Amino acid sequence: MVFFTELNDRVVGAPSILAADFANLADEVRAAQAGGAELVHFDAMDNHFVPNLTVGPVVAASLIEAVDLPVDAHLMVDNPDNLIQPFIEAGVTSISVQPEAVVHLHRTLSVIRDGGCEAGIALNPSTSPTFVEWALPYVDYVLVMSVNPGFGGQSFIEEMTGKVRQVKEMTDAPVEVDGGITEETAPLMVEAGAQVLVAGSAVYRGEPEAEMRKIIEAGRRAL
Ligand code: DX5
Ligand code: ZN
Numbered sequence: 762m763v764f765f766t767e768l769n770d771r772v773v774g775a776p777s778i779l780a781a782d783f784a785n786l787a788d789e790v791r792a793a794q795a796g797g798a799e800l801v802h803f804d805a806m807d808n809h810f811v812p813n814l815t816v817g818p819v820v821a822a823s824l825i826e827a828v829d830l831p832v833d834a835h836l837m838v839d840n841p842d843n844l845i846q847p848f849i850e851a852g853v854t855s856i857s858v859q860p861e862a863v864v865h866l867h868r869t870l871s872v873i874r875d876g877g878c879e880a881g882i883a884l885n886p887s888t889s890p891t892f893v894e895w896a897l898p899y900v901d902y903v904l905v906m907s908v909n910p911g912f913g914g915q916s917f918i919e920e921m922t923g924k925v926r927q928v929k930e931m932t933d934a935p936v937e938v939d940g941g942i943t944e945e946t947a948p949l950m951v952e953a954g955a956q957v958l959v960a961g962s963a964v965y966r967g968e969p970e971a972e973m974r975k976i977i978e979a980g981r982r983a984l
Contacts, residue, residue: 762854764800764831765879765902765957768935772951772984774977775800775833776969777939777961778824779815780913786820787827793964794830796973801830802939802959803853807838810862811911818847825852835883835939837910838862842869849876857881857904857937860893870899881937885909886918890928897932905955908940913961917941922953929954944975948983955980 776793778786778801790801803821808814825832831854836844841858848856856873860882863869873880879901882893886906897903905925908915917940925936937957938950947958958980964972 762831763879763901764833764854765881765935765937768956770956770984772956772958772977772980773799774973774980775802775937775957775959776964776973777802777804777913777959779804780961780965782965783816786824789965789969790824790828790830792969793973794828796964796970797977798973799830800957801828801832802961803832803834804961805834805836805838805844805848806911809839810859811837813911818844818851821848821853822851831855833857833881833937835904837883842872845869845872845876849873849878853878855879855881855901857883857902859883859885859910860896861885861888866893866896867899870896874899874901883910883939884924884928886921886924890924890931894931897934900932900934902935902937902957903928903932904937904939906940907938907942907946907950910940915941917943917946919949922949925950925953925955942976944979947976947980951980951983
């Protein structure tokens with residue numbers, strides 16, 4: 762299944778599960794879907810690459826069984842290579858890795874693609890897109906982090922609009938943005954060229970259906 766490859770010029774919303782009620786994950790995702798979400802952003806953290814710990818392929822598999830949306834795994838972990846096959850088997854449709862945590866990035870991206878998933882690179886706020894320039898031909902999307910990964914509810918780093926622009930000058934691959942995305946910041950990222958709006962706390966701090974819809978509509982108005 763492809764998602765990013767067939768986005769064309771569309772702007773879409775993706776709830777981040779990090780801010781959801783993990784005891785009711787499927788219902789939380791369905792609520793965001795009712796508000797127009799087309800993708801689930803699944804945050805995997807290992808307490809090494811980031812100082813937080815979340816969930817892995819076992820939970821992804823259960824969620825995929827229960828909901829009717831593609832699931833995008835964002836691996837904020839050291840040695841993501843060990844987790845790629847389990848996530849593919851769980852049924853995710855795309856996997857992004859943090860290149861700061863990978864030694865042989867070309868190989869890692871190839872394994873993701875060979876497993877039938879779309880491959881993404883997630884850039885920390887301080888990581889330059891030039892760091893991954895030679896890997897860009899092997900990615901299906903670029904995830905620009907607009908907070909330091911690890912926690913939800915952090916403040917949007919406004920300079921990351923410039924990074925989205927820089928990435929768009931380097932590749933035609935769609936840009937996903939993650940961190941501090943709200944009704945107010947989504948338009949800034951869309952104006953810069955972002956197409957996939959990930960939002961955690963902005964969706965789940967209120968009524969997820971309405972909040973997801975507001976973010977998507979605000980982003981689309983900026984097109
Ligand atoms: C941050 C995660 C995000 C997080 C975003 O490390 O990668 O996906 O859930 O949360 P908000 O939208 O609250 O900034
Ligand atoms: Zn994320």
